[in-house]
Amino acid sequence: MNTSTVQIILTIIHLLFFIYAFFAIASYIILAIISAIETKQYMKKNSFVNYKEILSSTISPSISIIAPAYNESLNIIENVRSLLSSHYVNYDVIIVNDGSKDDSLEKLIAAYDLVKVNFLINQQIPTKPIRAGVFKSTNPAFEKLTIVDKENGGKADALNMGLNISNNQYVACIDVDCLLLENALQKMVKPFLEVTEEKVIATGGVIRIANSCIIKNGKLLDVNFPKKWIEKAQILEYLRAFLLGRMAWSRLNGLLVISGAFGLFDKKIAIEVGGYDTNTVGEDMEIIVRMRRHMEEIKEKYKVAYIPDPLCWTEAPDNYKIFISQRNRWTRGTIETLRKHRKIGFNPKYKSLGMLSYPYWLFFERLAPVIEVIGIIYFAILLALNQVRWDFAIAFIILAYLFTVLFSIVAIYSEELTYHQYKKKGTGFKLLQISVLEPFVLHPFILYAAIRGNMDYYFNKKKKWGEMTRKGMAKAQNN
Amino acid sequence: MIHHQIATMKSYQYIIDYFENSPIIIQVVWALSCILLIAVVILTIYLKKLRSRLRKNEKTVAEYQKEYESDLITYLYAGNEEAEISAEQQVIIDKLRSCATDEFKRRVIVSTLLRLRNEISGEMADAIQKLYFQSGLIIYALKKLKSRRWYVVVKGIRELTQLRVKEVHDKMGVFVNHPKKEIRKEVQLYLVTLFHFDGLKFLDVLQTQLSEWDQIQLLEVLQRFDEQEIPDINPWLKSKNNSVVAFALKLAKIYNQFEVKDALIDLLSHQHKKIRVDTIHVLGHLQVVEAKDILKNNFDILSQDEQIEFFKLLENLCETSDESFLLAHTTNQNFEIKLSALKIIKILAGEKFKSLKYISTDDDYIKIYEFLEYN
Numbered sequence A: 001m002n003t004s005t006v007q008i009i010l011t012i013i014h015l016l017f018f019i020y021a022f023f024a025i026a027s028y029i030i031l032a033i034i035s036a037i038e039t040k041q042y043m044k045k046n047s048f049v050n051y052k053e054i055l056s057s058t059i060s061p062s063i064s065i066i067a068p069a070y071n072e073s074l075n076i077i078e079n080v081r082s083l084l085s086s087h088y089v090n091y092d093v094i095i096v097n098d099g100s101k102d103d104s105l106e107k108l109i110a111a112y113d114l115v116k117v118n119f120l121i122n123q124q125i126p127t128k129p130i131r132a133g134v135f136k137s138t139n140p141a142f143e144k145l146t147i148v149d150k151e152n153g154g155k156a157d158a159l160n161m162g163l164n165i166s167n168n169q170y171v172a173c174i175d176v177d178c179l180l181l182e183n184a185l186q187k188m189v190k191p192f193l194e195v196t197e198e199k200v201i202a203t204g205g206v207i208r209i210a211n212s213c214i215i216k217n218g219k220l221l222d223v224n225f226p227k228k229w230i231e232k233a234q235i236l237e238y239l240r241a242f243l244l245g246r247m248a249w250s251r252l253n254g255l256l257v258i259s260g261a262f263g264l265f266d267k268k269i270a271i272e273v274g275g276y277d278t279n280t281v282g283e284d285m286e287i288i289v290r291m292r293r294h295m296e297e298i299k300e301k302y303k304v305a306y307i308p309d310p311l312c313w314t315e316a317p318d319n320y321k322i323f324i325s326q327r328n329r330w331t332r333g334t335i336e337t338l339r340k341h342r343k344i345g346f347n348p349k350y351k352s353l354g355m356l357s358y359p360y361w362l363f364f365e366r367l368a369p370v371i372e373v374i375g376i377i378y379f380a381i382l383l384a385l386n387q388v389r390w391d392f393a394i395a396f397i398i399l400a401y402l403f404t405v406l407f408s409i410v411a412i413y414s415e416e417l418t419y420h421q422y423k424k425k426g427t428g429f430k431l432l433q434i435s436v437l438e439p440f441v442l443h444p445f446i447l448y449a450a451i452r453g454n455m456d457y458y459f460n461k462k463k464k465w466g467e468m469t470r471k472g473m474a475k476a477q478n479n
Numbered sequence B: 001m002i003h004h005q006i007a008t009m010k011s012y013q014y015i016i017d018y019f020e021n022s023p024i025i026i027q028v029v030w031a032l033s034c035i036l037l038i039a040v041v042i043l044t045i046y047l048k049k050l051r052s053r054l055r056k057n058e059k060t061v062a063e064y065q066k067e068y069e070s071d072l073i074t075y076l077y078a079g080n081e082e083a084e085i086s087a088e089q090q091v092i093i094d095k096l097r098s099c100a101t102d103e104f105k106r107r108v109i110v111s112t113l114l115r116l117r118n119e120i121s122g123e124m125a126d127a128i129q130k131l132y133f134q135s136g137l138i139i140y141a142l143k144k145l146k147s148r149r150w151y152v153v154v155k156g157i158r159e160l161t162q163l164r165v166k167e168v169h170d171k172m173g174v175f176v177n178h179p180k181k182e183i184r185k186e187v188q189l190y191l192v193t194l195f196h197f198d199g200l201k202f203l204d205v206l207q208t209q210l211s212e213w214d215q216i217q218l219l220e221v222l223q224r225f226d227e228q229e230i231p232d233i234n235p236w237l238k239s240k241n242n243s244v245v246a247f248a249l250k251l252a253k254i255y256n257q258f259e260v261k262d263a264l265i266d267l268l269s270h271q272h273k274k275i276r277v278d279t280i281h282v283l284g285h286l287q288v289v290e291a292k293d294i295l296k297n298n299f300d301i302l303s304q305d306e307q308i309e310f311f312k313l314l315e316n317l318c319e320t321s322d323e324s325f326l327l328a329h330t331t332n333q334n335f336e337i338k339l340s341a342l343k344i345i346k347i348l349a350g351e352k353f354k355s356l357k358y359i360s361t362d363d364d365y366i367k368i369y370e371f372l373e374y375n
Helices: A003-046 A051-056 A076-083 A104-112 A155-165 A184-194 A229-251 A267-272 A283-297 A320-340 A348-366 A368-384 A390-418 A427-441 A443-459 A473-478 B002-021 B024-077 B087-099 B103-119 B122-134 B137-145 B150-162 B166-175 B181-205 B212-222 B242-254 B258-267 B273-286 B289-297 B304-317 B320-328 B335-348 B350-354 B363-373
Strands: A063-069 A091-098 A114-117 A130-137 A145-150 A170-174 A199-209 A214-216 A219-222 A262-266 A302-314
Touching: A003 A229, A003 A302, A003 A348, A003 A368, A003 A390, A063 A076, A063 A155, A063 A184, A076 A091, A076 A104, A091 A104, A091 A155, A104 A114, A104 A130, A104 A145, A145 A155, A155 A170, A155 A267, A155 A283, A170 A184, A170 A267, A184 A199, A184 A262, A184 A302, A184 B212, A199 A229, A199 A267, A199 A283, A229 A302, A229 A320, A229 A390, A229 A427, A262 A267, A262 A283, A267 A283, A283 A302, A283 A320, A283 A348, A320 A348, A320 A443, A348 A368, A368 A443, A390 A427, A390 B024, A427 A443, A427 B024, B024 B087, B024 B103, B024 B122, B087 B103, B087 B122, B103 B122, B103 B137, B103 B150, B122 B137, B137 B150, B137 B166, B150 B166, B150 B181, B166 B181, B181 B212, B181 B242, B212 B242, B242 B258, B242 B273, B258 B273, B258 B289, B273 B289, B273 B304, B289 B304, B289 B320, B304 B335, B320 B335, B335 B350, B335 B363
Parallel strands: A063 A091, A063 A170, A091 A145, A199 A302
Antiparallel strands: A114 A130, A130 A145, A170 A262, A199 A262, A214 A219
16 A cells, blocks of 8 residues: 555545534534423423422322332332322322332331232233232322232333233333422423323433432422532533433424333333333333334334423432443443344434434534544554544544533523522532533543443343442432 | 843744744644634633632622512512502602612513412512512513514513413514414413413414424413313314314313214224324223224224224223124234223123133233233
């Protein structure tokens, strides 16, 4: 290869990096603008809604909250109490004890006066068998509660058991340790009920981070900003993702993922598509893609809705080891889902799902960390060869950094103008501070986790879920 | 000092030279960076102001609320039996009238009035409404109805609803088929909240669809009122608007409208499946025996959802003559139908049920049978 050929190849590489970065940034800006428009409209429309009427209505649709639990003994009693405190009328709570090795079941039996009952299950989705049985409370105060004890099969399998057990029209699939606000169900069910021309198949809610918040008896009493950098940075990251990303995808009817921590589904469609896939660690994304694919294939008009209100609060990883394990799993889940449904990618038959959502996720979610690492390696090679054009490098690094900071500040703005959850004096400064530092305290770990996720996906097929050690939100009471 | 100035000028000149001699792309990148930096600084300053303003607003609203609440309570207890308006009341009316010119204060006054209006009843509630007229607040609400912004119109209608202003009924007619669904919904709530079942006349002219959410809200409002004469819902059951039919079906069920059974039976052949399923549900609830034979005879051409709903109806209306029909469906492919059929047979003919134990080797059948055997 002569010098000019090398030169041409290098120019093409540079151009490809440039085009990729340009489109990534352009997509973020476009999504942020669409989000702003959608959020404004949402706030206007919902400022008039009287949720009290649907709250007390006996003709409101029935909802089952399905919460899988695995070794959650530490907080299971408080968590169940929180789930039972919803103000919605027509709902029940199904806790699926997924083969826990701890004393979760014994604690539940004692705390909620449970007795084993004869329960007929319509096994529409195959799952691992029942272990100790199905339990109901003898105390009328807990009549909404059902506990199912089954053999361990993973989160997806436990959710499928919940789908089989539920007799209700809608199912809210949530993490057992999530704290749901009292009006969460009526807000989440609203999109299903207000459409007349199309069908809403699922609604996703915003997940907020509860670390350092004060929680008592399953109720959020005070919102605090945590002290650890990793927690602060995740709050900012969630604000960006939920307020500037998903809101836009909801408007474009292109949402590909509803957080596994809290989502409401049309049970009939969820069962029709076969429930959750037990062979992926990204079951929350996979089921949405499959449901959308199904609706496209049967040619029925549908929508996946999204509610930006802060309705669900959860504990986020407070150390890098758990954080990396979580993000590693998210990466593998994304790869698995995109690979499994590759048929829809760039396929005009699937309309915006195939031509917009899938390509976006492939290029800017799935491939982003890979391309970033290739860029870093390429930069390192240039550095070693003393070929770095520092005038270019410095200018572009500063531009990228400032864009990141600005984007985070816009997310904070969006939060302040809408929900204004972090009201305390001084928190504004802390949010700005973390906007400046987040590229250093969180992003490198996200990148590392994503690369590990890729490697595990291709070279360590046996790896499934990582461990998430619960500190327990209830502990926050003492902070 | 001079040395320092020269050094600054030199570095400034160096930056200018560097910028001018750089490739165009670098110039663009630096220019963009400067813009982003300025944006970051401006937004940072503005964020600080915004947060302070939001905090201050909350405090101010609370202060005004306290003040107006005290004024309103004084107004309510300062009534004079001789004169219609006592001097003390007039002072408060004048104060509110003057404060209402300020939009922010007006918002707080109205929200305080509404809160108070919801907490009290009888003469006191009437007095609040009177004050709403006397202080001129109604004029602002009526102005909102003429706004081109939909959410302002909605606010106006909501305010008039909550303060029970029946006098503007004629102005609401134009909004019944408004293209914006939020306005339609609000006007429907106005009509039903203030005129109860009479307010439902809008259903006669409604051209758009009533969502499930709208229907639930309307029914909730209606259920707050007792001693009402239920209007004839037959015309709504025959409406060309499917959502009106669906709503009328809910009315038929909630208010046990057995007298509309003929219209309900006609709906069994409605072209919309959801309406047919809902109709079977209502017929089952009203225990309309005639429906049973019609559905039984047409069972095979019913959709699965209708079949399932029919079996729920049968749970209330079954007779011994249905036994052979039920037996035929104990091995139905559908789990729910199988369960219903076996359940009814157990109630209807216990001995027959016992003889069915081994008729199928299907797992679901065995599971259902065993479940029913011990329950």
